[in-house]
Amino acid sequence: ACFNYATFEGETQFINTFFKVRANFQNATFENNACNTFFDSANFDGYTEFYYAKFKCDSYFRNATFNDQAFFGGATFNGRSDFGEATFKKGAHFGINSFLNNANFFMSKFEKSQIFSGELFKQEVDFSNIQCPENIRFEGVNLSEATFTDTDLRKIEFVNCTWKRYITWQLIWLWTKCLSFPLKWIWCKLVRISLNIKSIKLINIIFNLDILINYFGRDALYEDGLLDFRKYQINIDKERKKTRDKKIISQYRLLKEQAISKHDQQSVSKWHYAEKDLERKDNNWFFRIVNVSTLYWLSSGYGERPVRAGIFLGFLIIIFSFFLESAGLKPLNCGIPKISLFNNIILTVLQNAIYYKEPDYVPVGLLGKWIILLIKTIIPLQFTLLAFAVRNKFRR
DSSP: OBOTTOEEOSOEEOTTOEEOSOEEOTTOEEOOTTSOEEOTTOEEOSOEEOTTOEEOSOEEOTTOEEOSOEEETTOEEOSOEEOTTOEESSOEEEOTTOBSSOEEOTTOEEOSOEEEESSOBSSOEEOTTOBOSSOEEEESOBOTTEEOTTOOGGGEEEESOBOEEEOOHHHHHHHHHHHHHHHHHHHHHHHOOOOOGGGOOGGGSOOOHHHHHHHHOEEEOHHHHHHHHHTTTSOOOHHHHHHHHHHHHHHHHHHHHHHHHTTOHHHHHHHHHHHHHHHHHTSOHHHHHHOHHHHHHHHHTTTTOHHHHHHHHHHHHHHHHHHHHHHOEEESSTTSOOOOSHHHHHHHHHHHHTTOSSOSEEESSHHHHHHHHHHHHHHHHHHHHHHHHHHHHHHO
């Protein structure tokens, strides 16, 4: 069948059509936006060619079977395209900028190795529950709006793909709130002026949103961020959300296993962080706050964020310095001058943190001794988390 350069202006139906030999639709145009193109349950027995075809309407290939190679190079789908439950027995080839609208490959079956490369998808694409006995490779593809629910991601290879960036706004809020007080205190100690805490409004600093998301955000599957956003917009059943979260967590775990098998340590770090982050958020607000995983996230990003671990270590040193000064310190020996500088307080904290035999200053009362005990416990632990995060960073 040859339809080279043909123009279909009305509704086009090839439902249940059997193309016994080569089907050629090169440079064909399916024109009318008000009418659709149907290839549902069509059987393409020979080569199928849609080179540079233009689908200006919605196109449906549901349950279609491509027994030989299917070529869609240069084809443009302006409307929605549906390849749900289609079978590609010898692979399909799609060109750059093919899908300008939503695309659906739900329950499609790819019996041979398949490569998706280039900027294929401009909007949502559904690869849920696809079957792939052999590997599928996505190379340089924008997957920021791609869904892979119930698909075995261990059989899919992702190379230089673009994922949705998910921003944890709680992290920004916590840092701005937590840092406002110690910054005020340091400012007052060093500059020796009183400062109203309300004048420090870090939350009002104008950030470049793209830089903020790239720095603080994480790569995520499309359904992860979408679900988190929608739960604030509509009433989602809690059990349904928990079930969906478990599926997404399982997908992250599969992505991590696939990255481990490929020795892609950078992706291992990325998907490990995403898995742990969603597990933490799966708890309600109370258990999320008291959960150990929240401290693990805040202090080192699950062992994957060395910069965060270093900042948190410095934050602890400053806080404990403030507590020690409030509790009171005295010189260990008569020859040591009385404590007067902020540097001496920090030095005392560090000396206790590394179990220095005889610190220059000791606490005056029982409260100070309890603070020293916390310093000797918490700061070495945080330093260990920092070392662990640095190790993961350079190993990967």
